[in-house]
Amino acid sequence: MAHTHKSLMVKTLKKHGINQLDMVADMRAHGSHISRTALLDLIRYGLWPKRINPESIRESFTRLLGEDNQEEIEKMLKAAPKGVNSTAAYQVLPLLAKYELKQADLRRAMEETGIKLSPSAISQLLLHGKWPITINAELIKAAVEKFMSEHVSTNELMTMWDETKTKKGNAPTTIKTVQPTLIFEQPEREMLYQKTMNHFKLTRHPFENEVHGIDDLFMSQSQRRVRESMVQASLNGSILAVTGECGAGKTELRKSFYDYANQHHPELLIIEAMVIDKKRLTAAMIFDALAEELQITSMPNGLENRARKVERTLKQSAKAGNKHVLVIEEAHDLSNAAIKHLKRICELSDGFNRLVSVILVGQPELEAKLSLSNFDIREFSYRCNIMTMQPLGASVTDYIAHKLKRCNVDITNVITPDAIEAIKTRLQGVVQYGITKSNGSKDMTYPLMVNTLLVKAMNEAASAFEPKITAELIGMIK
Template identity: 35%
Template sequence: MSQGSLAQIINHDEWPRTTERDVITSQIKAFVFAHGGHNGHIRNLFKEESDVAPSAKTNATPEDRPSTNEKESADMLLRKHTLTADARRKFKIARDPFTDEMTCDADVFLSDDIRYVRATIRQTAKHGGMLAVIGESGAGKSTLRQDLIEWINVNHEPITVIEPYVLGLEDNDAKGKMLKSIDISASIITTIDPNAKPKRGGEARGHQMHDLLKASAQTGRRHVLIIEEAHGLPIPTLKHLKRFFELQDGFKKLLSIVLIGQTELGWKLSESNPEVREVVQRCETITLPPLDNHVEAYLRHKFARVDVNFDSLFDASAVNEIRHRLRHAEAEGGKGNRAVKTTSLCYPLAVNNLVAGAMNEAVKIGAPRITGELIAAAVRA
């Protein structure tokens, strides 16, 4: 794109007609992430300054219309509501259904979408491949990682899980700690042989890692490298993952790779980003969708796990209000061609926070059940 075309976008919101706007925005975001940017840098990059055109508002369905509490709804992903002791006592809940509630695989809610993602992760770990699992904060990514490890342990699957430490992981050393290929090699070495000391030289360490993987594979073991918070990986490390994935003993692949990260990972692995094209061609990408029409089933499952009857606790209006409050509507498109785009924030963590807040509000006013009005009050709390 020429500087003149870019100036027209920035200064006058006039976009080239020869290229779809979505293509241009994808390329810009990929460029930003490829040069050390993160989601905070692009959060409002393409947000319209004015309201939705009247025609767009008129044609929108009630669910699609921008909510007066848009910002509050969006913030529900970030705000933590803890179920109070008074709320647990009032509703006769012995164990908090939303905090540290995952104790076994039966606690994991499975919609058809989540069941497919779980099966794909297991197949990658067992049979090989490179997979990127992408989801918003609170979408259930960590739960699926824990579920994979539980499945391996319970079923005695011959799979060695390798998880480099990602505390403070960022894609440049100015913001935190970069995870480099040499760190991944060390993690593989010490996981397979805890008594081994990783060699210092890069080539020597590479041979050491490869030899250990081959020896372990010859005993029938599979190996899966899991990197959580993978959206914080620097581009060079993402590129190097291709080399790890290609480690073989004859025709046999020695290492499966599962990357778990927020939406920034999707931009870093964009087909528009030429720096990572070799990884993109080998990596399957799967996105965890919001709960949306599964909200009621999700809540029924959560409360059944703590022996509480959903129908006795929730009014019919509550579920619809949860979906409404966790929808974020905004205008998109250029001048004269604007429409309303609705983004769902209906992820497990957001639903948990909203319902816990509503239950706490119910205690304050002595309400016997959770209604739509209490859900709305929890947003304002």
């Protein structure tokens, strides 16, 4: 056995022109001080050093041979000890060893979620607690947890990031995750004065979001894409979360979705859970909402009995050609327990066909709630697609023109092109990432922000007897 191991490792290193001194130097450069004697015993006789973590040796082979030679590396390390010594920074590494999982498998799984780290970076994280500064730590954790959740127990998953102690008893070095901070001076809201309406010859307030029909709605290309995603999720039995900042137009988008579905997909039955305080939403309330839409006149006692009756009726409705979607607004207020109940609703099926789709609409906190690091609801999160409503951006001009056209007023009679550009500039926030990354910007041209700024600008123009809103006037607004 030792002879086979010796010949394989010696031949592989010789094939790639690597000698023991190269490996000793590489390992020492990366914090693993192995002696030449210990390395020779490993290469020639397959004797693994007790004081060196096998993962450090794997990491060195990967650096020296290259990631394209993973198959050869795995063959050489087939006889590596399964245990991991106490130098691991977190419990992740011992769990990998316990379930005979490889870091290469973990790395490939992470890449599938969009997190690309080199074998060296992963080992530095798991062995020494050194977090990459270019990728948010929470995203890395979520990718690792998604892979590990398929193999380890719930308790192990919840404690996998617990820090271990080194032989010297020191806590491993970690880099604290810096949460981005948005710096944005939101314009204060004020009413549109009567003299302002007279000044611009308006018969009604153009920037009140009173929607009386589909013609009143402004839909940007981005909003149309989100609406189409809502339609497709509803028809295909999927779960979709739509998030957006306050004032991004979520309510109007929902109304547009309802109108579009009624016109183009009459087979789609839209179900709403009519509970104002979503924190109080329970499984019973969800089943009651389904029963009302399905016109079930009497519901049995007990949640299990209710679920069975609703499922039977849903199957009958589906066989009649209907589709069902449950829509929940203010979903960022949902409790973990309510979201767990939604997972059960989503699992109702007739053969391969899902009986109920789910669309959640909420503020950005909803996306954080659905993070894979929220262990309680991770099974729901894995199945949930998330779309974020974008600001108006380049559509600001079209948005303003649409709003004024509803009042039979031409945009060119109210605001100059340079003023519109000034609005876009004014509604830009600064994102601070701390010392690890230079500041960025965030576009805040959401409908509510644009409306508020325009009302203030129109009042200022009327007070100054200016015929139009100009860039200079926008610059004066606090």
